[in-house]
Structures are given as structure tokens and as C-alpha cells.
Amino acid sequence: MENQYEVNLQSILKDVSKKGWLINLYMLVFQYFSTIYLTLLNPYSSAYIQMIKILWIPLQIIYIMVVWSLFKCFVSDPGRVPKHWQMFFGQQGRNRYCLLCHNYKPDRCNHCFECKRCVLNMDHHSFWIKNCVGYYNSKFYLLFWFYINLSATFSLIVVSLQIYPKIMNLFYRDDKQEIQNQSNLPTLLLLLYLFVIAVLTLKSLIVRIKLAITNQTIISQLDQRGQQDGQRFQYDIRYKFNQSFIVKENWFQVMGTNPWLWPFPIYGQSGRPKGDGINWQRNQN
Ligand SMILES: [Zn+2]
Ligand SMILES: [Zn+2]
Numbered sequence: 001m002e003n004q005y006e007v008n009l010q011s012i013l014k015d016v017s018k019k020g021w022l023i024n025l026y027m028l029v030f031q032y033f034s035t036i037y038l039t040l041l042n043p044y045s046s047a048y049i050q051m052i053k054i055l056w057i058p059l060q061i062i063y064i065m066v067v068w069s070l071f072k073c074f075v076s077d078p079g080r081v082p083k084h085w086q087m088f089f090g091q092q093g094r095n096r097y098c099l100l101c102h103n104y105k106p107d108r109c110n111h112c113f114e115c116k117r118c119v120l121n122m123d124h125h126s127f128w129i130k131n132c133v134g135y136y137n138s139k140f141y142l143l144f145w146f147y148i149n150l151s152a153t154f155s156l157i158v159v160s161l162q163i164y165p166k167i168m169n170l171f172y173r174d175d176k177q178e179i180q181n182q183s184n185l186p187t188l189l190l191l192l193y194l195f196v197i198a199v200l201t202l203k204s205l206i207v208r209i210k211l212a213i214t215n216q217t218i219i220s221q222l223d224q225r226g227q228q229d230g231q232r233f234q235y236d237i238r239y240k241f242n243q244s245f246i247v248k249e250n251w252f253q254v255m256g257t258n259p260w261l262w263p264f265p266i267y268g269q270s271g272r273p274k275g276d277g278i279n280w281q282r283n284q285n
């Protein structure tokens with residue numbers, strides 16, 4: 001009976017996680033419209049309304065960046081294995097063959113059972129974006145977490161400003177201003193929600209940045225748990241060039257080589273990730 005319950009729970013959780021992309025969209029729409037509604041259309045106090053109106057402009061830009069990054073995550077190809085790649089790239093990967101795709105797999109390439117194909121430098125399959133994270137879209141995925149975190153933090157600031165005089169009023173009871181606790185409740189609940197989202201997305205963003213600067217993926221981290229640093233960080237080429245503090249060589253492989261394009265979920269000709277997704281430098285042989 002208990003096993004049956006566990007199996008049911010597991011299948012429900014799996015179904016819910018598959019709808020992660022939809023939950024993601026709902027949360028984003030809710031976060032945006034509740035921030036706009038509770039601050040501009042339904043202002044409780046006028047003390048900070050001018051400042052809120054000024055902040056409203058960067059707020060729009062940040063939300064446009066979230067939607068743009070998310071869109072690129074949804075539609076981008078994480079990286080296919082080129083046909084006959086070994087003719088051009090030598091013999092590496094000879095011992096790694098995918099029985100489902102019938103191709104040899106380059107270094108760091110793995111088969112995704114959700115996408116039903118092999119993905120270059122596969123990081124993981126993310127249900128938040130209904131796509132794999134791989135060589136060609138790791139940048140978009142990192143930017144998505146960056147902008148979603150920024151949007152939650154910025155919304156938190158804007159909503160806090162709006163309710164700030166009311167909160168102060170609770171502590172320093174000013175008889176001239178009537179406190180309407182009931183009407184403050186939606187704003188307080190939104191503040192709590194935004195705070196939770198800001199903390200959770202910051203955690204994911206830190207994970208993405210750490211992976212980028214150490215040239216690791218979620219899969220490589222799981223594969224190499226418990227191994228020596230030399231093996232775990234074999235693609236972390238900071239060590240190769242004895243540049244412990246220079247992270248750019250790893251960073252370039254995710255974010256591209258053009259710093260002007262780092263904030264945007266595009267590559268352009270000059271901003272493609274460094275390398276080819278097939279040949280990977282190692283810090284030791
Ligand atoms: Zn495959
Ligand atoms: Zn996948």
C-alpha cells in the first residue's frame with residue numbers, strides 16, 4: 001500500500017515537473033502584473049509614487065530581458081553532434097557510442113532521454129525551459145536566472161517603497177494617517193512571495209556562475225562526485241595556464257568572447273562561445 005502511494009506520488013511529481021515551463025510562465029506573469037497593479041494602479045501612499053514611477057522604466061526593461069532570455073532558452077538548439085565529426089576532429093570519443101542515435105559521442109556529449117537525441121556538452125534537461133541546457137544555450141540559461149533574479153529583486157524594491165510609509169506608520173503610530181491593515185495584506189503577501197523568489201533564483205544563479213567559471217556541468221558534477229580535484233575539474237583550464245584567478249578562459253566558453261554581448265541573449269558573429277563544443281582542452285592528460 002505504502003509502495004503504491006510512493007509510486008503514485010513519484011508519478012505525480014514527475015508530471016508536475018514536466019509542466020515546469022508552464023509554471024515558470026504563470027509565475028512570471030503573476031509577478032509582473034501584481035507588481036504593476038499593486039504599485040501603480042492601486043497606490044496606497046503617494047509619498048514615494050514619483051520614485052516608483054521612475055523605477056518603473058528599468059523595471060519594464062528588466063522584464064523584457066527575462067522574457068527575451070526565456071524565449072531563447074525555449075527555442076535554442078543546445079547543440080547537435082555534427083555528422084561525420086570524427087573525420088574533421090580526429091579519433092577522440094571512439095569509445096563512446098550512442099546506441100540510440102547511432103553516432104560516436106564527443107567529449108562531454110550525452111544522450112538526453114527527454115529530447116531523444118545526443119546533446120553537445122549536455123548540462124541537464126531543464127523542465128523550466130522544456131529544453132536541454134548544452135553548449136549553445138548555457139549562456140541564455142545563465143542570463144535567464146540572472147534576469148529573473150533581478151526582476152524579483154527589483155519588484156521587491158518597488159513594492160517595498162510603495163508600502164514603506166505604511167510599515168513605518170505601524171511602528172511610529174501617527175494619528176494623522178489612518179492605517180488600513182486589510183488593504184495592506186495583498187502587498188505584504190506579494191513582498192513575501194517576491195522575497196522567496198529572489199532568494200531561490202539567487203541560489204540557482206550562483207550555481208550557474210560557479211559552473212561557468214569552473215567549466216563544469218551538472219552532469220560532470222554528478223559523474224565525478226567523490227573524485228580528486230584533478231579529475232573533477234579536468235576541463236577547468238584556469239589551472240592549465242596557471243591562472244588561478246583568471247576565469248575568462250572558462251567564462252568565454254559559455255558566455256562568448258565579446259563582453260559587449262554578455263548581457264544579451266544573442267551571440268552574433270563575434271560573441272559565440274569559444275571552442276566548437278567537440279574539442280575540449282584539459283588541464284592535464
Ligand atoms: Zn544519443
Ligand atoms: Zn533534453
